[in-house]
Amino acid sequence: MTVKLELKNVTKIYGKHKVINDLSLTVEQGEFFVILGPSGTGKSTLLKMMVGIEQPTSGKIFIDGKDVTKLPPNKRNLAMVFQNYALYPNMNVFNNIAFPLRMHHRTNISQRVREVAEKLNISDILGKRVNQISGGQQQRVALARAMVRKPAMFLLDEPLSNLDARVRFSARAELKRIQQELEQTFVFVTHDQKEAEALGDRVAVLNKGEFQQIAPYKELYENPANPWVGDFVGDFPMNLVDGKGFRPEWASVGSGDYSMVVESMESIGDVSFIFGSDSNGEHIVLRAPEKYPIGTTVKYTVNRFKDFGNQP
Amino acid sequence: MVSEYNNPGSHKYFFIIALVFSIIVLIPMYVLVIIAFAVPSQTIAAYYPSLIPTKFTLSNLMHAFSGYSSILEAAFIKSLITATIVGALAAFLGFHASYGLSKLPVRLSSLIISVLFFSTMIPSLTIAIPISVSFLKAGLYDSALGLALAQELVVLPMTIFMITGTLQSLPKQIELQARVDGAGFFQSLYSVIFPLALPGVLAAFLLSWMMSWDEFTFAIILSPVHPTLPILIYLDSTARGNILYASAFSLIVTIPVILITMALSKFIKGNYMASGLTG
Ligand SMILES: Nc1ncnc2c1ncn2[C@@H]1O[C@H](COP(=O)(O)OP(=O)(O)OP(=O)(O)O)[C@@H](O)[C@H]1O
Ligand SMILES: [Mg+2]
Numbered sequence: 001m002t003v004k005l006e007l008k009n010v011t012k013i014y015g016k017h018k019v020i021n022d023l024s025l026t027v028e029q030g031e032f033f034v035i036l037g038p039s040g041t042g043k044s045t046l047l048k049m050m051v052g053i054e055q056p057t058s059g060k061i062f063i064d065g066k067d068v069t070k071l072p073p074n075k076r077n078l079a080m081v082f083q084n085y086a087l088y089p090n091m092n093v094f095n096n097i098a099f100p101l102r103m104h105h106r107t108n109i110s111q112r113v114r115e116v117a118e119k120l121n122i123s124d125i126l127g128k129r130v131n132q133i134s135g136g137q138q139q140r141v142a143l144a145r146a147m148v149r150k151p152a153m154f155l156l157d158e159p160l161s162n163l164d165a166r167v168r169f170s171a172r173a174e175l176k177r178i179q180q181e182l183e184q185t186f187v188f189v190t191h192d193q194k195e196a197e198a199l200g201d202r203v204a205v206l207n208k209g210e211f212q213q214i215a216p217y218k219e220l221y222e223n224p225a226n227p228w229v230g231d232f233v234g235d236f237p238m239n240l241v242d243g244k245g246f247r248p249e250w251a252s253v254g255s256g257d258y259s260m261v262v263e264s265m266e267s268i269g270d271v272s273f274i275f276g277s278d279s280n281g282e283h284i285v286l287r288a289p290e291k292y293p294i295g296t297t298v299k300y301t302v303n304r305f306k307d308f309g310n311q312p
Numbered sequence: 313m314v315s316e317y318n319n320p321g322s323h324k325y326f327f328i329i330a331l332v333f334s335i336i337v338l339i340p341m342y343v344l345v346i347i348a349f350a351v352p353s354q355t356i357a358a359y360y361p362s363l364i365p366t367k368f369t370l371s372n373l374m375h376a377f378s379g380y381s382s383i384l385e386a387a388f389i390k391s392l393i394t395a396t397i398v399g400a401l402a403a404f405l406g407f408h409a410s411y412g413l414s415k416l417p418v419r420l421s422s423l424i425i426s427v428l429f430f431s432t433m434i435p436s437l438t439i440a441i442p443i444s445v446s447f448l449k450a451g452l453y454d455s456a457l458g459l460a461l462a463q464e465l466v467v468l469p470m471t472i473f474m475i476t477g478t479l480q481s482l483p484k485q486i487e488l489q490a491r492v493d494g495a496g497f498f499q500s501l502y503s504v505i506f507p508l509a510l511p512g513v514l515a516a517f518l519l520s521w522m523m524s525w526d527e528f529t530f531a532i533i534l535s536p537v538h539p540t541l542p543i544l545i546y547l548d549s550t551a552r553g554n555i556l557y558a559s560a561f562s563l564i565v566t567i568p569v570i571l572i573t574m575a576l577s578k579f580i581k582g583n584y585m586a587s588g589l590t591g
Contacts, residue, residue: 048488051492052491052492053488053491053492072491072496073488073491073492074491074492074493074494074495074496078492079492079493080489080492082485082488082489084483084485086483086485086486086488086489088486088489088490088504089486089508090507090508099490099493099495100493100494103490103493103494103495103499104494145493149494
């Protein structure tokens with residue numbers, strides 16, 4: 001397996017603000033690599049440095065073993081889809097998709113555009129202006145424009161965040177299908193856990209400019225590297241008792257050595273969760289087999305713990 | 313969003329202001345037209361000129377043009393060439409200067425633009441004389457190009473101000489996207505940014521064109537031998553005292569302005585802001 005993208009000790013400082021702090025990373029060829037993190041942690045900055053529209057303050061970037069740190073974006077042969085798609089407003093859909101081909105002096109432009117449009121189901125809107133199409137269509141046009149010249153790698157910055165829930169779900173599936181079909185390397189930025197879980201071969205959790213953990217999503221969930229990851233990953237923060245963490249489904253409610261006072265209850269699908277605090281004031285979430293009135297004390301047993309050792 | 317413009321009351325005010333403004337602009341135009349087309353005995357030859365003349369004639373215009381057409385034509389062409397050079401230069405220089413300025417922090421670019429405007433505070437008359445001396449040496453005296461260069465001084469700050477505003481309002485990511493899609497610096501500048509800035513650039517062209525078209529101070533000092541249209545009219549109405557001819561020529565002056573404004577206005581309105589893009 002050839003190594004496709006490497007970051008070595010990359011740091012980015014804006015003014016006095018260190019946005020990316022000494023990051024190293026290797027993305028393998030054909031991998032769907034997800035960068036997951038809260039807002040403002042430097043996800044977009046990282047992507048911009050990979051594609052070449054921002055320069056790292058220090059550190060190096062390699063593509064296929066070649067140092068591209070100083071190379072302008074038009075020499076890197078990467079495709080990027082911005083969060084807001086950045087379609088060219090003065091061009092129609094066809095010309096938007098054709099633009100990268102024209103810039104690379106390709107031939108057979110029309111045929112290639114039609115091929116890609118076919119694949120993404122946008123053949124019927126090629127003649128439209130980009131402000132006359134829906135958000136979902138804009139997203140597919142942006143993807144088509146990225147795919148059309150067969151770049152070495154795709155960088156996607158929260159491309160699904162503008163879509164409504166239903167379209168987002170199908171767009172996600174479609175993206176995964178496309179990636180498997182192209183067998184291309186994708187780097188995908190998101191702050192949506194479900195996206196990370198559904199798409200990522202590996203997920204890198206970024207916080208305050210540093211990777212907290214890089215692993216498949218399941219591993220992040222079951223075996224977080226530190227309490228912060230345990231807290232951030234999952235529908236609910238990982239419960240913490242005696243410095244050890246556990247997920248709601250790792251405990252059984254009814255009897256046991258631990259107890260908490262119920263504060264609220266919520267159903268997600270056919271599973272109910274109860275929220276409460278224990279005697280130390282720690283918030284606890286448990287899976288509840290039955291209803292518990294607010295204010296009652298429930299006992300529970302933890303069947304499995306994640307031990308963070310002496311970490312903070 | 314509740315905007316002032318959605319308030320039906322403010323439509324009314326806008327309408328009244330537009331009406332007053334139109335009347336102020338149109339009355340002199342009207343006087344010009346009746347002088348040009350009414351018989352002189354009812355207008356300039358009358359002791360109490362009538363605002364609503366009853367007898368019309370084409371002979372004023374015929375006279376003005378017949379004995380005079382070659383001088384008029386030369387002045388017309390000179391004005392046309394000068395204004396077009398001024399407009400084109402303003403669009404070209406303005407676009408490039410503004411692109412640079414739009415990359416600076418807004419505070420800095422506004423400061424630089426204000427400094428540019430200082431240069432227009434010096435009266436044209438003060439600099440026209442030294443310019444005419446250097447133009448004599450450089451062979452630019454009495455030429456359309458020379459005059460255009462001098463007038464450019466006046467229009468360029470305004471032009472840069474306008475185009476910088478347009479460029480600053482464009483979403484930054486469009487340009488970055490073009491670079492990622494493989495465009496070099498100049499390719500992205502000309503094939504992506506320029507078309508998007510076109511409404512601003514055309515507005516700047518139009519404004520500079522019109523400023524040059526009736527510019528007076530530089531024209532009379534730098535190009536007195538073969539005058540431009542405004543100078544010719546001035547010489548006719550004052551020096552030669554021929555008001556009939558002057559008003560006929562004045563009509564000629566207004567027609568191209570109306571034509572060029574109509575031709576460009578639909579581009580200037582540009583709907584690129586409505587493209588569904590943010591940021
Ligand atoms: N050009 C810039 N100049 C100064 N600071 C910047 C610049 N670009 C980004 N930043 C700062 O860097 C930090 C990280 O920004 P970035 O856009 O990379 O975050 P992000 O993780 O993509 O956030 P989001 O999820 O909201 O998109 C932010 O605090 C931001 O204010
Ligand atoms: Mg971002």
